[in-house]
Amino acid sequence: MEKRTKIVATIGPACESLATIKDLIREGVDVFRLNFSHKTYEEATRDVTMIHEARKALDRPVAIMADIKGPAVRLYGYAEEIALKPGTELTIESADPAGIEKLVSSKPLHVYTNLPDIDRICAIGQKVILMDGYFSGKVVRKAPKAVVVAVENEGGLRPKAHLTLPGVDYPIPFLSEKDINDISWAVEKDIDYIALSFVRCATDVEEVRRLVQRTALSQGKTTNIKLIAKIESSRGLENIDEIIRAADGIMVARGDMGVEMPIENVPIAQKQIIRKCYLAAKPVITATQMMESMMENPMPTRAEVSDVANACFDSTSAVMLSGETAIGKYPVQVVRMMRTVVETVEKEFDYIDFHHDVPPEVQNGDIPAIMSYNAVSVAYRCDANALIVLTETGHAARLLSRLRPRMPIYAFLTNERLYHQMALNWGVEPFIHSGKGTRLDAVVAEAISICKRKGLLKSGDRVVIVAGLPLAHQGTTNMIRVETIE
Structure with missing residues (x-):
């Protein structure tokens, strides 16, 4: 069987050719991520066209995810690196976001930020992180609309460096004009998933969901884009259940998370979020620096291999590559290495213990939840080779997926969009069936025929079939x- 844990790869200059995209899919990529912090619409449209062509040619379910930049806070007013040393005092002044990119500071060690009222939201002694953790410092003085930060280490501060104030709730809108335009593009192109950066609460997700629906309506279409909330801050972690x-x-975005909160808490948060997500039957992606050394080197470090392995042992739905595939020297090799690690871990995973440790609320929820738990129990007792699930919305397949069964989950759907979206779900291998006829026997026979034709099942194999009667009715897993x- 192929791996159960899915691989998300970021597409960029290192892999933006049809041949390379096909190679990445063959090596195990299930989802391609478009990072709108660095991508133009022209580039993204070209990427989407190639992904569509590649997944059709290879007859594989592959999802596309648009990662929206979100409320980024940066420094402006300088075009060259600023040399900083321990004790250097850097003045950071709030400026109107409109036109801030064209501002030029006339004073040395004086920069601007798009964060409003920085003097009001910062206290003396407030910790300040610059350039994603490369620099740290503390607020030592205030001025009108500005703070003075004493820097604690040496280096060059790059233009448009990120500014982070750990523990501070930024008074800026969740969506910028660019984010709204990016979401509109994603709706127009029928992207499968939108990933939302710096989600703080459920309201942020609900705001985007309403925007997606309004945008689709204005474009004269319906949409079923799914929303992935990236957890990157203490506030997002505090509100994780509602999110x-x-x-x-959910995406566990460990890069910004490690800047926004004490870095030693990140592994704990990762484990907690993964468990909450699979118990809620929601896919969860573990992201950032998983095999970052392979941007330059043909092999990962031992620590990186352990990182990927531990995420799989934690039962993450997917592991993600960022710069490794977007701009790294070895995009195909890094996917191959990640797949090898995933497959090796999955051979050692204790599926029976996992099943026995499922909490009572998962075993005894509503009827679909009860049926899915018992279907996996039956599959173990009769030593089944696979679970076949007939599903209209994918929910029944996700309920099976959260139980992390040893046997593969073959999900049969009639909707092509959902077919590609299901590529993100742990252990689920989706298929399209014709949907002709409403007789259960006919649909089951077609599903088994497809599995046999693809070499997934053979004579003598045993399967457990999960469905809802009457067929084609949503929410009736029974x-x-x-x-x-035969």
């Missing part, structure tokens, strides 16, 4: 059936 309920999935393949 999981509101979103269609049937478990065991068959032996």
